[in-house]
Amino acid sequence: MTxxxxxxxxxxxxxxxxxxxxxxxxxxxxxxxxxxxxxxxTAPTATPAxxxxxxxxxxxxPPAPTDLPVPPTATVAPPDAIAESRTAEGYHVLGDPNxxxxxxxxxxxx
Amino acid sequence: xLETEPQLIEQYIKTGTVKLxxxxxxQLGDRSLQLAEASECAADQGKFWPMRQAIYAxxxxxxxxxxxxxxxxxxxxxxxxxxxxxxxxxxxxxxAVQADHDAATAEGIRSRPVxxxxxxxxxxxxxFTVFQDLIAQASGR
Numbered sequence: 540m541t542x543x544x545x546x547x548x549x550x551x552x553x554x555x556x557x558x559x560x561x562x563x564x565x566x567x568x569x570x571x572x573x574x575x576x577x578x579x580x581t582a583p584t585a586t587p588a589x590x591x592x593x594x595x596x597x598x599x600x601p602p603a604p605t606d607l608p609v610p611p612t613a614t615v616a617p618p619d620a621i622a623e624s625r626t627a628e629g630y631h632v633l634g635d636p637n638x639x640x641x642x643x644x645x646x647x648x649x
Numbered sequence: 650x651l652e653t654e655p656q657l658i659e660q661y662i663k664t665g666t667v668k669l670x671x672x673x674x675x676q677l678g679d680r681s682l683q684l685a686e687a688s689e690c691a692a693d694q695g696k697f698w699p700m701r702q703a704i705y706a707x708x709x710x711x712x713x714x715x716x717x718x719x720x721x722x723x724x725x726x727x728x729x730x731x732x733x734x735x736x737x738x739x740x741x742x743x744x745a746v747q748a749d750h751d752a753a754t755a756e757g758i759r760s761r762p763v764x765x766x767x768x769x770x771x772x773x774x775x776x777f778t779v780f781q782d783l784i785a786q787a788s789g790r
Contacts, residue, residue, distance in 0.1 A: 621663060623698055626670060628752075629745070631697050633658075634668035640787045642657070642780075643670045645753050646762040648684035648704045649677045649711060 656777045666788055671701070673749040674761045680715055683737065685746045687719055690736035691728045699726035 624632045661667035675681040684704055691700030703722035704711065710718045723730045736742070764771040766783045 621658070621698075630749070631671045631692065632668050633671070633698055634662040635665040636668060638662075638665055638668040640661070640667045640766065640784055641670060642667050642784075643672060643765040644762060645672045645674050645758045645765075647674045647676055647681045648688065648701070649681050649708060 653775065653777045653780065657780055661780075661784055667784060672753055673746050674753055674758065674763075675746060675750045676761055680712065682743070682746060683715065684711065684719070685749075686737055686740070686742050687723075687733060689742035689746060690733050691723070691726060693736060693741075694728055694732060696726050696728045700728055702726070 621633055622635055624636050626632055657667065657669070662669060673685045675685050688697055688700050688704065691697055700722065703725040704719075706725070707718045707722055719733075720730055722728075723733050760772060762774060764775065764780075766780075767787050769783055771779065771783075
């Protein structure tokens with residue numbers, strides 16, 4: 540008779556624990572609230588003080604292509620450039636070779 | 650001519666009415682020859698007209714310290730001085746400049762400056778109005 544009582548008592552004891560103390564085990568504690576929820580509720584006030592990713596990286600961004608200096612090239616003539624050429628004899632000519640009037644200057648540099 | 654040429658360039662050369670042809674005279678000895686050669690050496694670098702302008706701008710000092718002023722003129726005209734000096738040392742253009750001078754004297758040119766416009770020859774510096782009249786006649790305007 541005693542041999543039957545022990546298993547029955549164990550079963551009843553387990554059922555008691557499940558029925559009474561089990562709720563304590565499975566019920567989420569207040570600390571189980573996701574911390575991200577609390578952060579999300581306070582985020583709007585904290586966001587303006589934090590640097591945005593764009594602001595943080597702006598100083599290190601390379602300049603836009605349009606800001607790069609353009610190296611001068613010898614092939615680009617100034618806007619007021621005048622044609623230069625030579626006569627068949629090799630004399631230097633300033634102006635349009637087909638200009639209707641030719642002014643010849645004989646001179647030296649002193 | 651220093652005052653007249655900019656007016657001619659602005660009013661007639663830039664507008665395509667006139668072209669200016671330059672011919673060398675070397676009437677004042679070795680320095681005249683040296684400067685004429687320097688202008689031709691600058692021409693090797695595509696800088697004849699800028700060098701001519703730079704030399705003219707310093708002509709008052711050219712007689713006193715030609716080497717220094719020539720170097721300054723080269724800098725003004727963006728001419729490479731080492732190449733210029735090498736060209737001068739080699740007398741690369743001396744014969745051509747002398748031939749230019751000889752051809753001018755053979756045509757009766759005896760002084761400087763002399764201008765020829767069509768059949769007209771002007772001896773000595775001229776006011777701008779003289780060029781205006783001759784150009785108007787030559788171009789039919």
